[in-house]
Amino acid sequence: MADIRKKLVVVGDGACGKTCLLILFSKDKFLEVYVPTVFETYVADIEVDNKQVQLALWDTAGQEDYDRLRPLSYPDTDVILMCFSVDSPDSRHTGVGELSKSRLWMPIAETVATLGVKGKTLVKSLSKLLLHSLSEGKISCLTLI
Template identity: 70%
Template structure:
């Protein structure tokens, strides 16, 4: 059975839980401390509809300091996951004001 390769990029405001979400999904553990991410990659092998899928998980920095670097993560993405923090209305508002427009700009066909 052939293996599929897929790329997921996660974006959202800094400190909204992107890295924690990916670590729990890929490693099954929750990180003890907060360490801001610049770029991290994880790989998780999963089965979807009986097919093996190698899922590359691209973690991005949400801070404005990295606005010019983050677009390098978008090419060849199959899935973009936009995250926000449930305890930050600003984080939620930034989905519409910042993240969705950025994703549509760099990934118009997703």
């Protein structure tokens, strides 16, 4: 049983890699076929500073049609991970704008993975850093990594 439980919501434009990132991290599988997500949850158990941490990973729809539904996943969130495509840097502004409008007062982490970076390693490292920073009160409203 996990010592700590945290909720992480992933947001970003459609087809930017949110679902692939979460499935790779939680199930160690890579999706070869794109299937649009409306809403999905995954669980990953990791160890941080010799403590078991259970991450509830919430995958959200990136399509504009779901703009009203997406904020329903925000309550009780510990961390929001904004994803965007390096092929479309403008997609970064979509997530930032939406979260600003939602007036969320929670930690937000933004990262970009370049070709050659293993998604699972990236998310594990990011998760450890975020959880450590959260526990020490080092993360403010918006943190860019």
